[in-house]
Amino acid sequence: MIDLEELTARTQALSQRFRTADDRHRAAVAGARRVREQARLTCDRIRHDRQALLAPIGDPPPEDQTLGI
Secondary structure, rough: OHHHHHHHHHHHHHHHHHHHHHHHHHHHHHHHHHHHHHHHHHHHHHHHHHHHHHHOOOOOOOOOOOOOO
16 A cells, blocks of 8 residues: 555656646747747738739839738
8 A cells, every 4th residue: 555655756746747748838839829920920021022023113012001011
């Protein structure tokens, strides 16, 4: 039979492992959000640059509300 001290030690070890895994998961989710936001901003810039290149000469570039231009 397991004594109280051993049970407490095992419980604390498991608790620490779950906390560590939870922290890693939160960090991964936050990193994915940053990457997704950076990709969205890059796509917006590419789209704006493409529209500016395709505009007829002499016309001002189209306004892009997402970039604040």
